[in-house]
Amino acid sequence: MKIHRHFLFTMILLLVPLLFHAPIAAAAEPPKLDAANTAWMLTSSALVLFMTLPGLALFYGGMVRTKNVLSVLMQCFAITCMITLAWVVVAYSVAFGDAGAQNAWYGGFAKSFLSGIEFKTLKGTIPETVFAMFQLTFAIITPALVLGAYAERVKFSGMLLFTLLWLLFVYAPIAHWVWGDGWLAKRGIMDFAGGTVVHLNAGTAALVAALVLGRRQGFPDTPMPPHNLTMSVAGACMLWVGWFGFNAGSALAADGAAGMAMLVTQIGAATASLAWMFCEWARYGKPSVLGIVTGMVAGLGTITPASGFVGPLGALAIGAAAGVACFFATNFMKRALKVDDSLDVFPVHGVGGALGTILTGVFAAAYFGGVGYPEKVTMGDQVLVQLTGVLAVAVWSGVVTWILLKISDVVAGLRVTAEDETEGLDTVLHEAAPVYLRAIEADT
Numbered sequence: 001m002k003i004h005r006h007f008l009f010t011m012i013l014l015l016v017p018l019l020f021h022a023p024i025a026a027a028a029e030p031p032k033l034d035a036a037n038t039a040w041m042l043t044s045s046a047l048v049l050f051m052t053l054p055g056l057a058l059f060y061g062g063m064v065r066t067k068n069v070l071s072v073l074m075q076c077f078a079i080t081c082m083i084t085l086a087w088v089v090v091a092y093s094v095a096f097g098d099a100g101a102q103n104a105w106y107g108g109f110a111k112s113f114l115s116g117i118e119f120k121t122l123k124g125t126i127p128e129t130v131f132a133m134f135q136l137t138f139a140i141i142t143p144a145l146v147l148g149a150y151a152e153r154v155k156f157s158g159m160l161l162f163t164l165l166w167l168l169f170v171y172a173p174i175a176h177w178v179w180g181d182g183w184l185a186k187r188g189i190m191d192f193a194g195g196t197v198v199h200l201n202a203g204t205a206a207l208v209a210a211l212v213l214g215r216r217q218g219f220p221d222t223p224m225p226p227h228n229l230t231m232s233v234a235g236a237c238m239l240w241v242g243w244f245g246f247n248a249g250s251a252l253a254a255d256g257a258a259g260m261a262m263l264v265t266q267i268g269a270a271t272a273s274l275a276w277m278f279c280e281w282a283r284y285g286k287p288s289v290l291g292i293v294t295g296m297v298a299g300l301g302t303i304t305p306a307s308g309f310v311g312p313l314g315a316l317a318i319g320a321a322a323g324v325a326c327f328f329a330t331n332f333m334k335r336a337l338k339v340d341d342s343l344d345v346f347p348v349h350g351v352g353g354a355l356g357t358i359l360t361g362v363f364a365a366a367y368f369g370g371v372g373y374p375e376k377v378t379m380g381d382q383v384l385v386q387l388t389g390v391l392a393v394a395v396w397s398g399v400v401t402w403i404l405l406k407i408s409d410v411v412a413g414l415r416v417t418a419e420d421e422t423e424g425l426d427t428v429l430h431e432a433a434p435v436y437l438r439a440i441e442a443d444t
Contacts, residue, residue, distance in 0.1 A: 034125035040254040041130045047245025048137035052144050053080055055242055058235030059297075060148050063290075063343050066227040067424025068152045074430050075147050075156070079163055083140045086167055088114055091139060092132055094172040096180045104183040107176045124252060134249060135175070142171055142198045148343030149206030150213045153421050155413050156429045162408040166205065170400050174201055174393055188374060189389040190364055190382065192261065193250035195305025195357040196393040203350020204397040206341055212405045213415050215340035217422065229289055236293035240269060243300045247307040261307040264315035265300065268307075271316055272299020275323025283331075291327075298326035298348045302356035309360055311369025318359050326352050354390045361386040 057076035061069045083091075090112045099108025111117070114132060123131035143163045150159075177184040178197050191197060216224070226232055247265045251258035276295025277287045302322035303315060310318065329347035333339050341347070361383035364370035373382050408414055420428040 031122050031125055033122060033127065034253070037124075037253045037255075038126045038130060040258065041126050041134055041249060041252065044245035044249025045130065045134045045137055047242045048134070048141065048249065049080075051239050051242035051246065052076060052137070052141045055235050055238035056141060056144055059232050059239060059293075060151065060235070060343055062228040062231030062233075062235060063226040064151050065224060065424070067426055069227060069426065070430050071156070071425035072147070072151055075159060076144050078156075078160065079144050079147070080140050082160060082164060083143065083167055084136060086164055087132075087136045087139055091167055091172045092135065094168065095139075095175040096132075096135065103181065104186065105176070106173050106182075107180050126252060131252070134252075135179075138194060138198060138246075139167060139171060139175070142194075142202050143167060143205075145198070145202040145345055145349055146205045146209060148345040149210045149341045150414075151342040152425065153213060153216050153415055155416055156425075158408050158412040158414040161412045162209075162404055162414070165404045165408065166401065169404065170205065170397055171197075171201065174396065177392070178389070184389050184392065187385050187388065188377065188382070189385050190309050190360045191305045191357060191389065192308035192360075193247045193304045195302075195353045195360070196389050199301040199304060199349040199353025200357065200390060200393050201353070201397045203346045203348070203353055204394050205401040206345035207339070207350060208398050208401045209405060210339055210341040210346070212402065212409075215338075216342065217418060219340045220334065220338050226290065233289060233293055236296060240296060240300065243269070243304075246300075247304055251308055257308050260311065264310055264312060265303055265307050267312055267315035268303030268319035268322065269296050269299040271319025272296060272302065272323035272326075275299075275320045276327045277323075279324055279327040294330070294344065294348060295323045295327065298322045298352045301349050302326070302352035302359075305353070305357045306360040306363060309364040309371050311363075313369045314359075314363030317363060317368075318356060321355060321359065322352050325355055354394070357390050358383065358386050 053076060057073050060076070061072045064072055090109060092114060093109050093111035094107050097107030097109065097111040099106055099110070102108065117128045117132060119127075119129075121128040143166055146163075146166070147154075147159065175197050176182045178189060178191050179185065184191075184196075189196070218224070243265055244262050248258040248262040251261055273292050273296040276298065277292045280291040281287045299319045299322045303318050306314060306318055326348050329351040330344050333341060333344070333347050339346075362368075362379060364373065364382065365379055366372035373379070405414065416425065416428065
């Protein structure tokens, strides 16, 4: 009996420290700033902003006619400035705030004016200031992509109003659905860097905008070749380099996911470029420089949702699919449907974003070298989730974009007059010689 008592007493003495220690071990440690992750995210933010200014501005600017090049540069620059202010005032809160019971659909207004974000406020292991800046660069480039659809015929005032409304009612809510712990995130959608949020979203809006504004004068019978392909190629090269921040930066850390995202981004872009080039070569007898750089952009947009989930084999397959699919989509849009999407935003970004999002559900499988699926989730289940996201984003973006275009047309007007379009937007809307320079010339 004494032995049993001694044994029981000994066991209690051994268990008491464990009982006191257990809560301490189970308690989650507060997040700590990681200097390496922060440095990488600061770099990525600069790279993604570099994609819009000067990358996209030069890429688009070189593809329009000489009389409209300054208007495209002006639009990219103005969008960058306006979206920055709107992001600070309310859009960041709608995208990444927490609205309680409504959190599945929008983030609310608690973080308006970046309320609560201080020097030491963290988002994971990086400052929330850096996270907000990184996400701002995505919010800038997405509506900037859309402007390629209505280039050479849109009023500057109407463009500004539409872009502001589109950020608030299309981009920010969809960003919340996918990246802000919204309803698509809860369903398990895989969109690492913006196949739905950026590319499908912008491509759908571009298609609607092209249809609402109508064709440019002379399209499709009058040739409208790019005025400066050297400028476009330079911009495309900047986009390619900046895209490493776009995709690898979306890991929000300097880790293995970022490394794989960077690698597959390069593979996808290169594969799509060659696939587009060979399609064009076979069909028209020669490869063009515009074709190979457009194929590169298509590959980058298509690998974007998959970049953190697939391996090299998946990148090769997705890149090849992007080059072929986007090439034929571009030709079909212009030649068969005769839709005047000026700079091919929908067939490149819309088709590429949808294709990449769906194929992510396939090539994320461990069998293909991807990260695999959550427990009890099959490839079929994941593809169904990806399809749900594609349909939801396309419908919301398409319907709301149409409404916002109509509102903008009533309030500010969207399309310039036929006479202004003939003369060119550079002269009509953005006088090359400012008023003060003309005044100086008059005095002399």
